[in-house]
Amino acid sequence: MMLVNGKQSDTISAHDRGLLYGDGVFETIVIRNGKIDFFDQHLQRLAKGCESLLMPKPDIETIRQEVQSLCKGKTDQVLKIIITRGQSERGYQIPDNQQTTRIVELTPFPDYPSEYTTNGVSVMLCQHQLGINPALAGIKHLNRLEQVLARNELKNTDFTEGLMMDTNNHVIEGTMTNLFAVKAGKLITPDLSGCGVAGIMRAIVLELAEKNNIPCSIAKMTPADLLNSDEIFLTNSLIGIWPVKNIGEQKFKPGEITKKLKELTHQ
Amino acid sequence: MMLVNGKQSDTISAHDRGLLYGDGVFETIVIRNGKIDFFDQHLQRLAKGCESLLMPKPDIETIRQEVQSLCKGKTDQVLKIIITRGQSERGYQIPDNQQTTRIVELTPFPDYPSEYTTNGVSVMLCQHQLGINPALAGIKHLNRLEQVLARNELKNTDFTEGLMMDTNNHVIEGTMTNLFAVKAGKLITPDLSGCGVAGIMRAIVLELAEKNNIPCSIAKMTPADLLNSDEIFLTNSLIGIWPVKNIGEQKFKPGEITKKLKELTHQ
Numbered sequence: 001m002m003l004v005n006g007k008q009s010d011t012i013s014a015h016d017r018g019l020l021y022g023d024g025v026f027e028t029i030v031i032r033n034g035k036i037d038f039f040d041q042h043l044q045r046l047a048k049g050c051e052s053l054l055m056p057k058p059d060i061e062t063i064r065q066e067v068q069s070l071c072k073g074k075t076d077q078v079l080k081i082i083i084t085r086g087q088s089e090r091g092y093q094i095p096d097n098q099q100t101t102r103i104v105e106l107t108p109f110p111d112y113p114s115e116y117t118t119n120g121v122s123v124m125l126c127q128h129q130l131g132i133n134p135a136l137a138g139i140k141h142l143n144r145l146e147q148v149l150a151r152n153e154l155k156n157t158d159f160t161e162g163l164m165m166d167t168n169n170h171v172i173e174g175t176m177t178n179l180f181a182v183k184a185g186k187l188i189t190p191d192l193s194g195c196g197v198a199g200i201m202r203a204i205v206l207e208l209a210e211k212n213n214i215p216c217s218i219a220k221m222t223p224a225d226l227l228n229s230d231e232i233f234l235t236n237s238l239i240g241i242w243p244v245k246n247i248g249e250q251k252f253k254p255g256e257i258t259k260k261l262k263e264l265t266h267q
Numbered sequence: 268m269m270l271v272n273g274k275q276s277d278t279i280s281a282h283d284r285g286l287l288y289g290d291g292v293f294e295t296i297v298i299r300n301g302k303i304d305f306f307d308q309h310l311q312r313l314a315k316g317c318e319s320l321l322m323p324k325p326d327i328e329t330i331r332q333e334v335q336s337l338c339k340g341k342t343d344q345v346l347k348i349i350i351t352r353g354q355s356e357r358g359y360q361i362p363d364n365q366q367t368t369r370i371v372e373l374t375p376f377p378d379y380p381s382e383y384t385t386n387g388v389s390v391m392l393c394q395h396q397l398g399i400n401p402a403l404a405g406i407k408h409l410n411r412l413e414q415v416l417a418r419n420e421l422k423n424t425d426f427t428e429g430l431m432m433d434t435n436n437h438v439i440e441g442t443m444t445n446l447f448a449v450k451a452g453k454l455i456t457p458d459l460s461g462c463g464v465a466g467i468m469r470a471i472v473l474e475l476a477e478k479n480n481i482p483c484s485i486a487k488m489t490p491a492d493l494l495n496s497d498e499i500f501l502t503n504s505l506i507g508i509w510p511v512k513n514i515g516e517q518k519f520k521p522g523e524i525t526k527k528l529k530e531l532t533h534q
Binding site for chain 2: 002004009010011012013014015016017018019020021022023026028053054078080082084085089090091092093094103105107110128129130131132133135136141142143144145146147148149150151152154155167175176195
């Protein structure tokens with residue numbers, strides 16, 4: 001079920017800048033037992049993304065109402081919200097009078113095996129890299145070709161997720177997840193000041209770590225740093241926390257800190 | 268007038284990956300006096316872009332027919348062709364059975380003052396940079412947020428175009444044009460192996476230079492190299508060649524090589 005600017009529809013204008021230039025932002029949100037997970041945080045990030053891309057503030061109250069009306073009677077679903085810069089004439093110039101396009105959609109919850117959460121997932125290091133651009137770093141925008149190409153490297157493999165490096169060979173994130181490592185009792189997650197998506201679950205984990213006195217740092221991370229870790233796990237809003245059981249051939253055990261953070265996020 | 272997969276329409280599915288991820292390529296082509304400029308070259312680049320993004324080969328014969336039918340009786344128009352990876356379920360994974368979306372559209376020719384061609388344009392150096400990613404370099408894909416943000420720097424200025432550097436501070440191109448400089452009788456255009464769009468008019472100019480014994484190189488270019496040039500000009504399919512009359516405060520004169528190449532491209 002999908003609403004486009006509040007009306008039931010599954011099409012958009014072919015002049016929408018979301019299509020023409022990937023000119024917009026999106027959120028992927030979990031609805032569990034009829035409750036919208038971290039809705040405020042997602043709405044805040046959506047607003048921040050719009051601001052970074054010089055788009056008008058999204059009408060949060062309208063989004064709330066549309067989401068509530070769509071979710072009525074639903075239990076476990078994925079909610080996707082897209083805000084684009086709307087239609088314009090040909091050309092990159094941002095129009096003076098931006099009329100954003102708002103898409104709100106519910107889709108069934110993906111069918112991930114529960115062992116991904118309990119035993120962990122196999123991941124690989126992708127060849128495709130993330131270009132560095134601080135102006136776009138952290139934003140969940142619609143320019144996602146890098147992830148599309150990296151994700152394709154997993155095709156016909158047994159790997160569940162692929163890790164991406166930036167063009168300076170620092171490990172940044174998974175194609176659809178953020179990355180955490182634990183070394184000597186200390187939590188580390190890659191610095192996203194140059195590229196990557198600043199995930200909501202990443203922020204939640206960082207907050208929980210701080211509240212629970214788990215030492216934590218945001219830092220540059222090489223593949224060697226990562227492979228030298230004691231524990232590794234992935235996060236996103238849909239999956240919560242997935243321990244990593246191996247990167248390529250190298251095995252990892254889900255350890256105490258991963259376990260504790262899973263408990264703290266109620267997994 | 269617009270055809271979506273051969274049918275008159277101005278909408279696409281909101282599940283189209285062109286919208287969701289900027290997952291596709293496009294061409295902007297000139298129709299002058301009813302003749303399609305460099306049509307074969309554009310179709311070749313479209314096919315090459317699809318190949319680079321692991322999309323199916325576009326059906327060139329169908330595109331030709333659709334373009335011919337749209338163009339009937341038209342004289343001066345801009346033809347835009349977009350090919351996206353089509354619809355898929357949520358997630359970056361490229362679907363096994365890709366059904367691309369084909370959009371063909373005619374719009375009126377933009378109303379550029381003729382003095383841009385004769386006397387040249389004022390350009391500025393943009394703050395927004397191009398991320399480096401060799402896997403996407405050269406392709407005219409739909410991930411264009413960098414250009415959108417850079418283009419916006421021109422707002423409320425008298426500059427006609429903005430030049431963009433990559434994150435290594437090499438000058439790469441304009442937001443909608445390719446860049447050429449002339450120094451001591453030698454033509455230079457920036458290396459696009461890390462980022463940028465390999466424009467059709469850029470290729471035409473390179474070819475004409477070679478045929479006409481104008482020494483030419485593709486090289487890395489710093490802002491200082493650029494400002495030390497004798498002549499500078501911009502190219503794209505719509506504008507042909509625009510001499511640059513100033514970059515910020517620094518003035519340039521349209522010189523002999525710019526003039527010769529303008530003649531050779533029949534401007």
